[in-house]
Amino acid sequence: MKKTSHIENTGKFPGLNVNEGVAQPPSINPYLKKRIKRSQYTTDEYIDGILAGNISILSQAVTLVESINPAHQQQAQEIIERCLPYAGNSVRIGITGVPGAGKSTFIEALGTHLVKTNHKLAVLAIDPSSVRSKGSILGDKTRMEELSIAKNAFIRPSPSTGSLGGVTRKTRESIVLCEAAGYDTIFVETVGVGQSETAVHSMVDFFLLIQLAGTGDELQGIKRGIMEMADGIAINKADGNNVEKSKLAARQFQNALHLFPKPASGWEPKVLTCSAFHKLGIEEVWTLISDYITFTKQNGFFDKKRQSQSKYWMYETITEALKSSFFHNPTIEKLLEHYEVELCQNKVSPFTAAHHLLDEYFNRQK
């Protein structure tokens, strides 16, 4: 039973169980145990397995990256460091859109097209809310039946532990492992309603917004500012009676984008229509992405962006750590509650409150 065994080996069920808190058929518990036992690989074994493209070891390395256990964390960092020289040779694509826009179906359609044309595809998700909303890619696995069993596809749900900063950082680290394992295309899925879009935008080469035809009302869900991040917009569900409506929406979006200044890439964001369900217009979206990659590699923006993204993640990680050291300080936590009340009653200025808290923090560190 190739299929099942493949799914076990990807560690996706255990991953789902561990990360998504989805009820687990007893029959699968053994795999979970096995994964935990198996993750006692040496760093060399992880490296060899990843570089050999062993999907099971890759999956367990990602689990290691996602682990909050300090020992796991340290080993994960070693693995990432040693994978770095083999990483970077992929096209990283961020895919966002409100729930209902048809992200999973789109990823299934474009992903299947890619693996059929000999691409190796890794699909990662950033969606800390998925634990609750079940909105993550594996929360709705049925829509990705074909892709989830494809030999050249690696699919991981969002790590559900830790802060948004932590989750996005782990995803950014997992990209390195997937690239070292030979995946030439990385999808990073995010639900366009959270705070995670800037983070995704800072780890991908191309940012795709999946949109639906319709007026502002249908778009209420999507976070402001996302449209201006998009290198491309795909109006999905352009089928049946919806075709004309979708073409009109595409024109409206294209006009709106014309009012925006050109992005730093020098690329004019494009709007296409597609039907992920009927697999219409999917290849065109891939052509658009490929054109963008060619364009930005020629004008040097591709490398420039990757470098500034590396710096972004270094500075972001530092800032997150500084804030966590401050805001998880028990004394600060207590004082903070007090000052938030005072602030709302206009009894203290934000700046005095901040200075009192900072004095407290730095004095205690002395």
Added chain:
Amino acid sequence: MKKTSHIENTGKFPGLNVNEGVAQPPSINPYLKKRIKRSQYTTDEYIDGILAGNISILSQAVTLVESINPAHQQQAQEIIERCLPYAGNSVRIGITGVPGAGKSTFIEALGTHLVKTNHKLAVLAIDPSSVRSKGSILGDKTRMEELSIAKNAFIRPSPSTGSLGGVTRKTRESIVLCEAAGYDTIFVETVGVGQSETAVHSMVDFFLLIQLAGTGDELQGIKRGIMEMADGIAINKADGNNVEKSKLAARQFQNALHLFPKPASGWEPKVLTCSAFHKLGIEEVWTLISDYITFTKQNGFFDKKRQSQSKYWMYETITEALKSSFFHNPTIEKLLEHYEVELCQNKVSPFTAAHHLLDEYFNRQK
């Protein structure tokens, strides 16, 4: 010579001299000296002067807020604290737009209209680049001749010292003083090309974008994402041959805004045309702003936003201080140069680099 003496007393020339680094006619030096001597007021004298609406003392209090001298800083904080109970009773309006959009002319036109209708108006600027670009409100005083001598107008250039975070913080603090001095309307001007728009958006009730008719090319200057922050857009220079073009642009922007989700305020951003130079459509802009204020006060968003803004500034001030303590650490500064090079050569992961720097920092503090 009422006019000149008024200008002296506002401390605007000294302010200009000190903050803008503009060459100073010898004849005005005495006022500068006078200001420096005068700023030796006691905190009580400052409070009494501000609450009495003494424009000269207010001006010197703002200079105290902008001072980097620790003693001045401490006194400034005391003054702000004691002004707080008298602050908050104003409408705070952020005004942004690229150089050439006619911000100064617009502020002159709307400001003059306001003081003639018995408003007390304070105009502050956030533009750390103004020292170089001379793009700040007082860098081009000629366009604000009428307003700059109006009894009920208080105009301050951007403080030119310190980081952007520092500059915006000082402006946010100056708002408190202006409100305590009885100014019921505060303009915060910012050039829509910098990093300061988010900060301004976080200190005002209404965010106005001054725009020009035309295609994307004319808009290249403006920073991406700003349009989605705007509660209103005014297409300026809608006069002569430009009227039709401006009306068309207004329709285009209005359509574009329809594609965006409604902002949290529940307010549908509006687009108007005006000619600041010919004082056309200016009252309509004010009516729009007033409608917004009424609307958000009725649905409770006005107070909710002010409270979340207070928290924003407390958290922002803390984060800025934590970062500055880290990045101004001499050891860190040296290591950072090293790791930035390693990053660009893909020799280290952003996360490992960050962790090394953080270990170094926290160990040294022990």
